[in-house]
Amino acid sequence: MHSPDLLVIGAGPAGLSAAVEAASAGLDTVVVDEGVTAGGQLVKQTHKFFGNEGFFASVRGFEIARSLLEELVDFENVEIFQESSVIGVYEDGIPVLHLPSDTTRLFRPKRVVVATGASEKFLQFENNDLPGVYGAGAVQTLMNQFGIMPGKNVLMIGSGNIGLIVSYQLVQAGVNVKAIVEIADRIGGYEVHADKVKRLGIPVLLKHTVTRALGVESVEGAEICEVDEKFSPIPSTARELVVDTVCIAVGLNPSVELIAQAGGQIRYVAELGGYVPVRDEDMRATAEGFFVAGDVSGIEEATTAMIEGRIAGLSVVRDLKGSTDENKVSRLKKELVGFRNGPISARVREGLQKLGFDVSSGESRTGNLNNPQKYRGKLRPIIECFEAIPCNPCETSCPTGAIVVGGNINDVPVIDYDKCNGCGICMTKCPGLAIFMLQELPDEDSALIGIPYEFIPLPSKGDQVHLLGRQGEMLAEGTVQRVFRSPHKTNSVYVKTPLELADKVRSIRPVLQEDNAFVCRCEELTVSDIEAAIDEGYTDFEELRRKLRISMGPCGGRTCRLNALRILSRKTGKSIEELSFGVLRPPSIPSTLGSIARQKGAEDD
C-alpha cells in the first residue's frame, strides 16, 4: 500500500483517532510512527488523565494508547509502521526511514494527516550540556519505558503540568526529587497536580531558577538562585544542591517541520506553544491535501488531540468520498468548544483567535475600563488592577483627580484620561506596582512604556535592557529613554518598545552575559556566540544561520532555532512574529545513503 488513500504521520492520540475515522469509512490507511510502540506521549504517562468523559478521562495514559490501538488493529485496511520516521515531504513523495533495518520506503498518499505532536523546549544556563541534564521526555523514557532510574537525586526545572507529573512519577520510581524550581511566583500546572507532589514533601521553590549545572563528566550538583520581581537571579541567594540529574520541563514546541516542508503556512502564536500551522476548523492545513491534528496544531491536551484527530479523519473522508458523517463532525466541534471554555484554556483561546477562529469563552474579564482610541499618542497610565482589593493610593495621589476608586475601597480604580496630565505620580505610588505609563510615539511603530522599578542598579538613559512580559517572558531588547528617581524608592524607567509589544512589555532586566549556556548543541554555540554575531550586524535570521551554522546540525534546528530567534528578537527589538522563521529543509531525520539506496517505493505498486 504505497499509494494509500491516507497517510497518518504520528501515532499519538491525534493520529490514531484520525486513522480510526478514516478506516471505519473504508479508506486505505497507513500510519507511520517514530516510536517503538504506538501512542505518542501517552505511552509514557502512568497517571490518570483529566478531560472529557467520552475521551477516556480517568484512564491512565498508556492504557488509553492501548485501547485506541485495539480499535485500529481490527481493520484490514490499516497498516501501522513503528520505528519509522518520515524523512521529509518532497514534491515526488514522502519517504520513511525504518531505523532498525536502515531502509527507506516511499509513499504517495492521496491525503496526509500530520499528527507529529511536539518537542521539548530547551533552557539556557551554564553547563546545560553536561551529561545528567535531561529533558523531561528523556527522563520519562528511561524510567517508564526502560525501567531505569535516571538518577538518585533530581532537580526539576518547571512547575507546569509536565514538571509536576514527572516529579510524581520519579517518586513512584523511587527517585528523590530534591526540589522543583519555578521562576514565576505561582505554580504553572493544575492545583491538583501540585497538591499531589506537595503531599509528598517535595518543595516547590517559587521565584527560583537554575543558574548552573556543576560537575566534570556528569552532573554532581546544581546551583539555584532566587529571582527578583524582574526574574533576574539574585546572586546573593545562590546555593548549591547535591543532585545527579537536572530535569528540564519548560514546555513544548509544536513539531511543524513536515507541514512546513509540504508548503503549509506556519505562524508564530506564543499562546499555542510557538510556530503552528495555519488551518481551518476542519483541520485542513494550507498545503493541498494536508491536514493537521493534536499538539502539532497547538499545545493542548490528549482530549483535544483525539477530537481534532477525529475531525481531521472525517474531513479526509469528506474529501475522498464526497460526504462524511456531518452530524458527528458538528458534535465533535461542539465538544471542542465546550472543552476550551474554562479559565484554564484562556491562553489557548487567545491563540486560536490569532489564527482567526471565533472562540467563545466562559468568562469575560473587563480590562481597562477607559482606554479608548481617542487618547492614542497621549502619555497616560494603564492600570492593571482587576481584583477587588482594599487599596486606593492611586486615587489619593493623583493631583488632578483623574483616578476614582470610589466610596468602597474594595472597588477597582477607574480613570478619566481627559483629566489626566500624564505626570506619572500614580505609577510610583501604587503598592501593587500595577500601574504603567504608555504613549504611542509619532513614528507610528513604537511606543514609550513607563515601568515602576525597585532594584539596584538603576539603569541609566541609553542602557540596553531586556523587555519582559507579564510572565517574565523575554519579548525583545530595548533602550532606556528616561529615568526618574523618586524619593520613596519606586523609580520610573521609560523604555521604547515596538508598538505591537506596548501592551505586553511590563518589566525589564539588564542584559547579562552567559558564557557556557548552550543554545545549539550540534554546533556548540552559546548565547554569547549568537549575541556577538548579532552585534557584528547579522540581524537577518537567515544570514545569522549561515554565518554560524546554527540549526544546520544533526538536530535540524529542533533544539536551537526558536531560542536563537528569541535572542535575535531581544537584541533587535523585533517581535518573533516579525522575524522570518527560516527554511525547514528535509531530511527531517538524518538518513544514511545506504538506507536511501535500499528503497521500497510507490513505483513498486
Next chain:
Amino acid sequence: MSRLVDHPIIEFRRGKEITFEFEGREISAFEGETIAAALHAEGIKFLRASPGRQRAQGFFCAIGKCSSCLMEVDGVPNVRTCITLVKDGMIVRRQKGKGEFGA
C-alpha cells in the same frame, strides 16, 4: 545497578539478557533496551566528547532529535545511541570528534 524491579503501576517485561562491550568493559543489558539506556543503567552518562570544545556530553532528548548521544558502534561513528537498540556482542566506544570512517 539502577534498573527498577518493583513499580507501583508499571510492570516491566525485559528481553533476554545479553552483553556488549563499552571502552573495553563488559556490560550486561537486556534486549529491547537502547544503547544509551543500557549504559545509563550502569551509571555511564558520558557518551561523547563534543568535537568543538571537547565537552563531556550525554543523551538529552532520548528520541534521536539532538546530537548529544552520538557514539561509535561497531566501528561506525555518529550512531544515535538513544534510539539504537543494543545487540549481543556490540562494541561501543565513546566518540571523540566528528567521527572517522575507515576510508
Next chain:
Amino acid sequence: MTEKASVVVIGGGIVGTAIAYYLTIKGQRDVVVLEKNYLSSGSTGRCAGGIRQQWSEPSNVRLAMRSVRHFESFKKELGADIEYVQGGYLLLAFDEEEETLFRNNVEMQKKEGLEVSILSVDEVKKRFPYIVVDDVKSASFCPTDGHANPHLANFAYARAAKKNGAWIYTHTRALGIDVENGQITGVETDRGYIKTGVVVNAAGGFSRQVGLLAGVDIPTESYRHQIMVTEPLEHILDPMIISFSRNFYMRQTVSGNIMMGQGDEDEKPSFNHDPSWRFLTQMSKKMPGLFPFLEKVRVLRHWAGLYNMSPDAQPIIDKAEDVSDYYCAVGFSGHGFMLAPAVGEGLADWIIDGSPKEVDLSNLGLDRFTGEVKREKNVV
C-alpha cells in the same frame, strides 16, 4: 534610502557584491546594491563553493586563474576568513573520450600557465585511497584549485563595500528601470526610487526578468540544481572530486560535512527551488559505489538552487547595445561563484574607465549567439 547613486547593482549574490566591492575600492563609492531577499539568498547561498581552473574553454581558464589569485589574497585584502582551501580538484575520466578531452585540456591549460597534470589510475589510487578506481581510466588534477564558503565570501564583499560607502539594501526589490532616449534615468524599487545612470544586472537566476525591466533581451534560462550535505566527519577529502560522465561533484567542507551534487538532464527551465526525493535516491545509489565509506554516512540536509544558463553554458558579461550603461554579468551556470572576483574587477574597470582592462571578457558578449555556439564541456 538614498535618492540617487552613480551605479545601481541589482542582485546581492556573490557577483553583485563583488562588483560593488571593486567599484568602491576603485573610487566609485556611491553605489547601491539591491537584494530582494537576504544576502546570499540566491544561487550563491546554495552553491557548492568549488573553485576550479580546469576548463575546456581558454577564456574560462584565464578568468578562473585570475579569480584564484584574488581568492588567495582575499583574507589579507578583505580581512575575512572565508574557509578558502586549496586542496586541488580531481577530474576523473571513465572512458577514452574523457581521457582525450582531459589530455587536450591539460595541454591548453598548461599553455595558459596553469599547474595541472594527468594522473594515472595507480597515482589516483595511491593519493586518494578512498576511491574505488575499478572503472577509472585516469584523472586530471590541479593542486591550486579548491573551495571556499560562499556565504562568508558573499557577506565579506558586502561588508567591505558597505564600509567603503556603498549602500546595501536587502529585502528591497527592483521593480522597474526607467529608460529615456536610450539612457537609464532611474530604478524603481519597492522601497523608493533611485535616480541613476548606470545599472548592473547581477540578478542570477532572474537575469532575464531584470533584463526585460529595461527592455534588454538576455538569452538566459534557469534550471533547478540540487545538492546535499552529510553529517560532519573528521577530515578525509582534500580535493574536490568531479566527474562529467558519472555526473557528480563532491567536496568536504571545513566543518567536515561532505557536500555533493549532480545535474539532471530531465530538468526543465523553471524557478523551482524544492528538493526532490528522486535526486537523493539517485545520489545514494551512485555515490557509495565509488566511495564506499559513504554507505553509512547520514544525509543531513538537501536543497536546490538555480543554474542560470546561456545557450553555450558560458557567462554573458557585456554592455547592452540599445540601452547605454546597462551592464550584465549573468548566465554563470555552475561556476559563477569561482568567477566572481575576476568578473567584479573587470566590470568595475569597465564601468569606471570604459574597458575591462586586464580582465579578458572579450568572448562573453551578448551578440555571440548568432552563429554557431561552442559549448563549455567541463560542466556538471
